[in-house]
Amino acid sequence: MIIVLKPGAPQEECEKIKGILLKNNFQINEIVGVNMTIYGVVGDTSTFDPRLITVNDWVEKVMRVQEPFKRANRMFHPEATIIDVSGVKFGGKRLAVIAGPCSIETKEQMNTVAAAVKAAGATLLRGGAFKPRTSPYSFQGLKEKGLEMLTAAGKENNLPVVTEIMSADKIEEFVDCVDLIQVGARNMQNFELLKELGKTNVPILLKRGLSATIEEWLMSAEYIMAGGNERVILCERGIRTFETYTRNTLDLSAIPAIKKLSHLPIIVDPSHAAGMWWMVEPLAKAAIAVGADGLMIEVHNDPENAWCDGGQSLKPERFDNLMKELSEIAQIVGREL
Ligand code: PEP
Ligand code: MN
Numbered sequence: 001m002i003i004v005l006k007p008g009a010p011q012e013e014c015e016k017i018k019g020i021l022l023k024n025n026f027q028i029n030e031i032v033g034v035n036m037t038i039y040g041v042v043g044d045t046s047t048f049d050p051r052l053i054t055v056n057d058w059v060e061k062v063m064r065v066q067e068p069f070k071r072a073n074r075m076f077h078p079e080a081t082i083i084d085v086s087g088v089k090f091g092g093k094r095l096a097v098i099a100g101p102c103s104i105e106t107k108e109q110m111n112t113v114a115a116a117v118k119a120a121g122a123t124l125l126r127g128g129a130f131k132p133r134t135s136p137y138s139f140q141g142l143k144e145k146g147l148e149m150l151t152a153a154g155k156e157n158n159l160p161v162v163t164e165i166m167s168a169d170k171i172e173e174f175v176d177c178v179d180l181i182q183v184g185a186r187n188m189q190n191f192e193l194l195k196e197l198g199k200t201n202v203p204i205l206l207k208r209g210l211s212a213t214i215e216e217w218l219m220s221a222e223y224i225m226a227g228g229n230e231r232v233i234l235c236e237r238g239i240r241t242f243e244t245y246t247r248n249t250l251d252l253s254a255i256p257a258i259k260k261l262s263h264l265p266i267i268v269d270p271s272h273a274a275g276m277w278w279m280v281e282p283l284a285k286a287a288i289a290v291g292a293d294g295l296m297i298e299v300h301n302d303p304e305n306a307w308c309d310g311g312q313s314l315k316p317e318r319f320d321n322l323m324k325e326l327s328e329i330a331q332i333v334g335r336e337l
Contacts, residue, residue, distance in 0.1 A: 001026075001041040001050065002063045009037060009058040017056055024048060036060075046070055067261065069218045071225035072232070077263040083231050085203050086160035086179040088123045090233045091265030094336045095326075096294035098162055098267070099319060100126035102309035103139065104146035110153035112301045116316035118157045120323045121337065124180065125150070125159040126296060130166045131308060132186045139307050144173070151177045162205055168196040175202050185210050185237055185272075188220050198227015205296075207235045207269070210248070214257050221264060234258060234266040235296060236287075238273030247275025247312070250283050255290045267294035271312045277303065280314055281322050288329045297322075 005014065014037065021028055021041055026048075029040035046069070050062040067073055082091040090096045099122035101113050114125050129146030131139065142149070147163065154161035160179035165171065166187065174181050180203050187193055188209035197204050204224055208217045221232045236255060238248025250273035258266045270283035284295050300306045300313035314322065327337040 001045045001048070001065060003039040003041060003053055004060040004062075005037040005039075006058050006060045007035040013056060013058040017053060017059065020052055067215070067218075069215070069222040069262075071230065072218045072221045072262045072264055074261060074263045079263060080259075081230075081263045081265065083203050083233055083265055085124065085162075085233075088160055090203075090267065091293050093334070095288065095292075095330055096124065096267065097122045097323070097326075097337070098124040098126045098294070098296040099299045101128075101300045101306065102271075102298050102313065103128045103131055103307050104142050104149050104163075105307050107149050107152070109301060110149045111156060113299055113316065114153040114157040114159060116301065117299050117319060118159055120316070120320040121327075122159065122299075122319075122323075123294075125154045125157065125161045126182075126298075127153075127161070127163060128308070129163050130170070132164070132166060132184050133308075147173070147177060154179075165193070165197075168193050171196055171200060175200055178202065180205050180233070182235075183207060183220075188212055188217065191220075191223055194220055194223035195227055198224045198229045200229055201231070202229075203231040203233060204229065205233050205235055205267075207237050208239065208251075208254070211240045214254055214261065218258075218262055221262070232264055233293075234262075234264055235269055236266060236273075236292075237269040237296075246273070246279065248273050250274065250287075252286055252290050255287065255292050259291055265293040267296055268292045269296040271296070271298040271309070271314075275312050277312055277314055277318075280312065281318070281325075284322060284326060285329050288326055288335065289333060291333065295326075 026043035131141035268287035
């Protein structure tokens with residue numbers, strides 16, 4: 001942290017500031033210029049609130065050098081982390097592809113989609129049992145019954161499963177039957193849920209919040225990691241911007257940014273970003289081209305009659321075709337599908 005004092009700061013005020021820093025066990029490197037005094041503060045400032053310094057009128061500005069996230073920070077963990085989800089690796093050379101319907105509807109639907117995505121090369125099966133819907137009158141998910149259908153379809157087709165958790169009271173149940181627990185965009189800052197998930201040892205798929213900055217997102221990962229569960233996979237799924245043509249705006253720049261800031265794997269969900277099936281294909285390709293470690297894609301055997309998000313779901317044939325095209329892009333960027 002660097003503190004710049006205003007010209008002519010009285011000695012007494014300088015001592016007050018230094019006192020706060022020393023009380024927090026920081027070392028101070030003082031640079032006294034003709035007009036200005038600068039303090040280079042050394043120590044773990046990640047949890048220190050710089051406003052404790054800026055409240056002093058004689059402080060011109062305070063600049064953070066260290067990011068507030070530690071466990072998720074690449075600076076302290078230069079190697080990229082590879083997370084194993086029941087045999088499927090996230091973050092290695094091979095890309096991970098999660099596919100399946102938005103919501104679990106029936107046994108037949110789950111089995112049909114699971115078989116189709118498996119044949120196309122998907123490595124994990126998705127399906128929502130507890131749905132975070134904007135309207136309380138919309139379909140809320142099949143809950144426990146849905147979980148059963150998902151895990152059965154996963155077993156039948158030899159695919160690990162991922163599904164969204166909405167509250168901490170379901171953790172025990174999820175830990176027993178789910179390979180990867182998804183925290184949805186709307187719960188990215190549900191800190192009590194994140195803390196409880198930090199006590200488990202199940203890998204967590206942490207989606208980016210609708211209006212979350214990259215730093216806020218990494219701080220949410222930090223919540224889970226600080227509890228002892230370091231197996232966090234990030235998922236960019238589009239953010240709110242002024243644009244209304246698409247459901248969200250896919251922030252492709254988040255992928256190289258996360259790669260620079262963090263060692264955690266990151267995948268992209270082009271389905272929830274675009275909100276339109278025909279845009280999923282080009283966005284999925286772009287995601288792989290910019291370095292994503294995988295994808296999450298909604299696939300439905302009958303999108304016209306889907307109970308949720310049919311408009312952004314790919315039919316199995318289209319998904320199969322996309323996988324073939326993605327494999328070529330993967331090769332160009334030194335990955336495998
Ligand atoms: C989902 O993946 O089913 C979902 C609701 O996504 P998000 O949290 O990104 O909106
Ligand atoms: Mn959906």
